Amino acid sequence: MNKNLTNSLAMAFLWIAAGTTVAVLFAVIAYVVVNGIMVITPEFIFTWPEGVNAEGGVWPTIVSTLYVTGLAMLIVTPIAILAAVYLAEYAVQGRLVNIIRFAADSLASVPSIVMGLFGLALFVETMGIGFSMLSAALALSFLMLPIVMRTTEEAIRSVPKYIRWGAYGLGASKWQTVSRSVLPAATPRIVTGIILATGRAVGETAVVIYTMGQAINLPLTPFDSGRPMTVHLYLLAMDGINLPAAYGTALLLMIMILAFNLGARYFLRRNRKV
Amino acid sequence: MSERRSVILMVLSLVLTLTVIPLSGCNAGARAANELVVTGSTTILPIAEIAGEMFTDDNPENKVLVSGLGSSAGIETVSRGSSDIGTASRDLKEEEMELGLYDTPLAYDAIAVIVHPSNPIDDLTKEQVRLIFNGTYTNWSELGGNDVRIGLVNRDEASGTREAFYKIAMEKSPFDRTAAVLPGTGQVRSVVAQAEGAVGYISLGFVNNEVKSISVDGIEASAETVVDGTYPISRLLHFFTPGEPTGLAKEYIDFVLSDEIQNGIVIDAGFTPISAGEDR
Amino acid sequence: MMVDEPRIDEGGTSSGNLQLMSRSTYFKETALKNIFLLCAFVAVMGVALIFLFVGWRGWPLMADIGLGSFLGGAEWNPTSALYGILPLIWGSVVVMAGALALGTPLAVGTAIFLSEIATPRVRSIVRPAVELLAGIPSVIFGFFGLIVLRPLIANATGGLGFGAVTAWFILAIMIVPTIATLTEDALNSIPPGIREASYAMGATPWQTIYKVLVPAAKIGILDAIILGMGRAIGETMAVLMVVGNAPVFPQGVTVPLSTLTSQIVMDMPYAAGDHRTALFGMAIVLFVVSMGLVALVRLIARFQTSMDRGR
Numbered sequence: 014m015n016k017n018l019t020n021s022l023a024m025a026f027l028w029i030a031a032g033t034t035v036a037v038l039f040a041v042i043a044y045v046v047v048n049g050i051m052v053i054t055p056e057f058i059f060t061w062p063e064g065v066n067a068e069g070g071v072w073p074t075i076v077s078t079l080y081v082t083g084l085a086m087l088i089v090t091p092i093a094i095l096a097a098v099y100l101a102e103y104a105v106q107g108r109l110v111n112i113i114r115f116a117a118d119s120l121a122s123v124p125s126i127v128m129g130l131f132g133l134a135l136f137v138e139t140m141g142i143g144f145s146m147l148s149a150a151l152a153l154s155f156l157m158l159p160i161v162m163r164t165t166e167e168a169i170r171s172v173p174k175y176i177r178w179g180a181y182g183l184g185a186s187k188w189q190t191v192s193r194s195v196l197p198a199a200t201p202r203i204v205t206g207i208i209l210a211t212g213r214a215v216g217e218t219a220v221v222i223y224t225m226g227q228a229i230n231l232p233l234t235p236f237d238s239g240r241p242m243t244v245h246l247y248l249l250a251m252d253g254i255n256l257p258a259a260y261g262t263a264l265l266l267m268i269m270i271l272a273f274n275l276g277a278r279y280f281l282r283r284n285r286k287v
Numbered sequence: 288m289s290e291r292r293s294v295i296l297m298v299l300s301l302v303l304t305l306t307v308i309p310l311s312g313c314n315a316g317a318r319a320a321n322e323l324v325v326t327g328s329t330t331i332l333p334i335a336e337i338a339g340e341m342f343t344d345d346n347p348e349n350k351v352l353v354s355g356l357g358s359s360a361g362i363e364t365v366s367r368g369s370s371d372i373g374t375a376s377r378d379l380k381e382e383e384m385e386l387g388l389y390d391t392p393l394a395y396d397a398i399a400v401i402v403h404p405s406n407p408i409d410d411l412t413k414e415q416v417r418l419i420f421n422g423t424y425t426n427w428s429e430l431g432g433n434d435v436r437i438g439l440v441n442r443d444e445a446s447g448t449r450e451a452f453y454k455i456a457m458e459k460s461p462f463d464r465t466a467a468v469l470p471g472t473g474q475v476r477s478v479v480a481q482a483e484g485a486v487g488y489i490s491l492g493f494v495n496n497e498v499k500s501i502s503v504d505g506i507e508a509s510a511e512t513v514v515d516g517t518y519p520i521s522r523l524l525h526f527f528t529p530g531e532p533t534g535l536a537k538e539y540i541d542f543v544l545s546d547e548i549q550n551g552i553v554i555d556a557g558f559t560p561i562s563a564g565e566d567r
Numbered sequence: 568m569m570v571d572e573p574r575i576d577e578g579g580t581s582s583g584n585l586q587l588m589s590r591s592t593y594f595k596e597t598a599l600k601n602i603f604l605l606c607a608f609v610a611v612m613g614v615a616l617i618f619l620f621v622g623w624r625g626w627p628l629m630a631d632i633g634l635g636s637f638l639g640g641a642e643w644n645p646t647s648a649l650y651g652i653l654p655l656i657w658g659s660v661v662v663m664a665g666a667l668a669l670g671t672p673l674a675v676g677t678a679i680f681l682s683e684i685a686t687p688r689v690r691s692i693v694r695p696a697v698e699l700l701a702g703i704p705s706v707i708f709g710f711f712g713l714i715v716l717r718p719l720i721a722n723a724t725g726g727l728g729f730g731a732v733t734a735w736f737i738l739a740i741m742i743v744p745t746i747a748t749l750t751e752d753a754l755n756s757i758p759p760g761i762r763e764a765s766y767a768m769g770a771t772p773w774q775t776i777y778k779v780l781v782p783a784a785k786i787g788i789l790d791a792i793i794l795g796m797g798r799a800i801g802e803t804m805a806v807l808m809v810v811g812n813a814p815v816f817p818q819g820v821t822v823p824l825s826t827l828t829s830q831i832v833m834d835m836p837y838a839a840g841d842h843r844t845a846l847f848g849m850a851i852v853l854f855v856v857s858m859g860l861v862a863l864v865r866l867i868a869r870f871q872t873s874m875d876r877g878r
Contacts, residue, residue: 017771019771020772020773028684030672031693037700096608096609099600099607113608116611118865120610124803124854125803125804130621134623134624186596213702216702216704218704243706251808252471252474274702357837443812445836465817467811467812468833478727
């Protein structure tokens with residue numbers, strides 16, 4: 014077959030592939046938006062679910078989602094940043110580092126149900142914390158850890174060498190260099206990574222069902238339980254009775270994740286000095 | 288050298304963490320005195336929830352936490368003490384009889400056999416229902432209907448509705464294992480409403496005009512036929528408590544048994560008040 | 568690592584290096600370094616803890632009936648105390664295989680498109696689209712599959728619409744971002760000179776892609792596919808909502824089946840005793856499989872580096 018004909022066919026295929034991907038994304042988003050937009054009223058956002066089939070609003074689920082992912086973010090950030098500092102600044106290529114990286118990759122690809130059962134076995138039952146924001150946040154932080162570690166490490170590595178040299182040249186110790194020169198320079202990227210990881214945590218379902226339960230509740234302390242938006246959507250969908258509320262929840266969930274994604278991108282663009 | 292030292296340090300810290308964890312088991316299981324935990328059947332869940340809210344409206348210092356994980360879960364949690372009231376849409380199994388649970392029925396319910404509205408079949412015998420759900424019949428044409436594959440829709444094993452159907456309609460012969468297993472009444476209904484050959488079973492209270500309810504042995508499922516016992520597939524809905532109900536549990540149960548609730552939300556939900564069948 | 572960083576001596580050795588800092592700073596620096604190492608080690612502790620706690624909960628059953636009859640047992644019927652998970656393993660494999668078959672061409676095609684064909688303007692639409700796709704939670708995909716796709720397939724096939732086919736479509740689109748992003752990275756890391764050389768010899772873009780670029784990026788693409796596999800096997804919510812949950816070997820692609828992940832979620836609410844233990848056992852199997860895939864990727868990467876070095 015003529016090579017130009019093959020080329021044209023192949024190009025067509027590639028265009029179709031990319032087009033299909035975008036089309037499916039568009040279809041899913043459009044479907045949720047079209048069906049959910051009617052449902053999103055201030056009442057929906059700010060009132061409680063009531064009645065037989067969760068008519069009413071979704072306020073406690075919104076709070077639960079934000080609470081647990083915020084808590085997870087607080088827990089994971091210091092550990093992940095310091096871990097990345099180690100990998101980027103101190104680590105020597107060797108068995109230890111390989112083990113750490115393998116472990117991080119493994120955590121990143123854990124099936125969420127396994128993480129959920131793990132959270133159930135360790136935090137809820139063995140440690141006795143029970144179904145709570147805390148148990149769920151701890152499980153979520155294990156999920157977020159490899160993501161934040163990787164993005165922070167990349168952020169640190171992308172800081173130009175001359176910044177470090179300047180600090181050393183002035184007689185700074187390693188820690189002073191890292192904490193006062195390198196990390197501040199890497200902050201925009203680090204923050205972006207954290208926001209993206211939190212966006213991922215917002216979408217988790219299996220992990221939180223087994224560590225937080227599903228009772229609708231407005232969490233005040235980390236020991237309270239609650240029902241995040243993902244679980245609410247799942248239950249509404251499986252129940253099949255109150256589909257409008259399901260669409261509304263799905264739309265709000267997508268808006269929240271979109272906000273995280275765009276926020277991260279915007280933050281990065283605004284603060285990029287390097 | 289320094290790497291080996293680091294490794295030793297890390298192994299030690301790992302060991303330390305692992306020994307500390309089991310010791311840290313603090314018990315957060317205590318419940319507040321004014322909190323009532325009600326768990327169990329998804330069929331009873333709507334009533335339990337609304338009643339719980341109305342109850343709290345009348346007595347604002349109390350809180351009723353309702354969740355629905357299935358009748359089996361309800362019975363287990365109440366016998367273990369993790370909940371105050373276990374709701375179930377089935378009777379106790381033999382092995383559960385010795386758990387010492389006290390039974391307060393709250394309503395009657397019929398289990399309707401539903402098919403797609405376009406299905407021409409209107410009536411089946413109880414035996415035919417059994418043979419459909421155990422997989423003997425695979426095509427509607429075998430029963431005088433259209434040439435369409437029978438799509439079995441089953442409930443999950445935690446479901447009291449399933450258990451009741453198993454006992455009464457299946458007479459304990461096993462379900463066809465290739466049936467789809469769905470975890471919610473609403474889902475069974477939406478699937479049957481959209482698939483031509485589908486057949487499933489849901490509580491009468493959830494039947495709407497998206498699906499068609501079949502009469503069994505010539506009897507249609509309705510509130511009357513449930514109470515006078517002519518509809519073959521019906522059951523009681525139960526509140527189980529560890530012994531006679533006392534305190535907050537008793538107040539709540541009495542509230543649900545009150546006329547206001549029985550003639551209100553119980554009927555709204557499609558069930559038949561317990562008082563209607565006093566002499567059953 | 569940081570080869571040109573001035574070596575701040577870790578003081579106190581007998582080699583007689585000039586001490587550039589005081590003893591207290593040295594201790595502080597070493598303590599800090601160990602704290603950071605500890606943090607990095609949290610990842611390792613996490614993996615160990617998962618093995619420990621999930622494995623400990625799941626082990627008794629496997630020890631009881633033997634690993635062989637657990638993994639190889641063809642009947643899953645907890646009410647009759649039969650805990651053979653082979654039908655579920657088969658379900659997971661079937662679902663993953665179809666998703667890969669559908670998703671890989673789509674993803675690789677999109678990646679090639681992004682890296683080789685798209686103009687910057689088109690790229691600015693397609694790449695964010697792929698990233699956005701990655702961010703959509705699995706419940707929403709499952710929801711979409713349940714409410715939109717299932718009735719369509721039901722009408723088309725005369726069944727219920729639950730089954731492998733539905734799962735394939737939903738899962739395929741979910742793994743596209745994973746595979747596409749990694750493939751695009753692999754393609755982008757090929758030096759532009761190679762492309763120019765190919766064009767200079769009169770090759771069409773497709774010939775360049777097909778004969779030069781893809782082989783060069785082969786390892787990266789393989790990695791991408793393996794990670795896509797991991798994602799497909801480990802996906803829980805979306806699969807659960809469309810697969811039908813019949814724990815048997817499916818006699819077709821439009822009949823209900825079940826996977827390891829979906830079965831755990833279905834049974835967990837009411838499982839007790841041996842049944843519950845079996846579910847934890849399944850979780851450990853899933854974890855081992857996903858770790859195995861990660862190990863495979865790392866092995867391949869190491870193999871390639873050593874091959875490059877030997878050249």
